[in-house]
Amino acid sequence: MVKTYAILLVAIFCEVAGTMLLPVSNNFTRVLPTVCLALFYLTSFYLMTFVMDKIPIAIVYATWSGLGVFTIAILGYFFFKQTLAWQAVVGLFLIVLGVILVNSFAVKLN
Numbered sequence: 001m002v003k004t005y006a007i008l009l010v011a012i013f014c015e016v017a018g019t020m021l022l023p024v025s026n027n028f029t030r031v032l033p034t035v036c037l038a039l040f041y042l043t044s045f046y047l048m049t050f051v052m053d054k055i056p057i058a059i060v061y062a063t064w065s066g067l068g069v070f071t072i073a074i075l076g077y078f079f080f081k082q083t084l085a086w087q088a089v090v091g092l093f094l095i096v097l098g099v100i101l102v103n104s105f106a107v108k109l110n
Contacts, residue, residue, distance in 0.1 A: 001054070004050075004051055004054040007050055007051050008047070008048070008051045008055075008060065008063060008064065011043075011044045011045075011047035011051065011064060012063075012064055012067050012068055012071070014040045014041070014043045014044035014047065015040070015041065015044040015064065015068050016068055016072055016075065017036075017037075017040045018036075018037040018038070018039075018040030018041040019068070019072050020072065020075055020076075020079065021036055021037035021040065022037060023080065025037055044064075048060060055106065056106065059102055059103060059106045062098075062099060062102050063099050063102070063103060066095045066096070066098060066099040067096070067099055069092070069095060070092050070095050070096055073092055074092070
């Protein structure tokens with residue numbers, strides 16, 4: 001199960017990397033960032049197919065999207081100087097708490 005979650009974390013990393021390249025691609029007009037973001041997204045989805053054999057799709061998607069949103073918001077603050085209200089920060093930590101709860105009480109397939 002540790003290997004499955006490691007693959008999921010790599011899929012999340014790839015999704016976050018692809019999303020962080022969206023503004024850099026300048027509406028898909030810059031070729032290299034556009035190609036890289038497409039490869040990151042494709043890799044993310046490809047890796048998620050392996051995870052879905054072991055963990056229910058609802059758990060996989062909740063974890064993938066929840067941790068992705070949290071990470072992108074934090075990285076957007078540091079790399080793109082985007083501001084976050086304290087309410088947004090609380091909401092982000094609630095997302096992480098929700099992901100932890102969902103994974104803690106999920107029924108495993110194997």
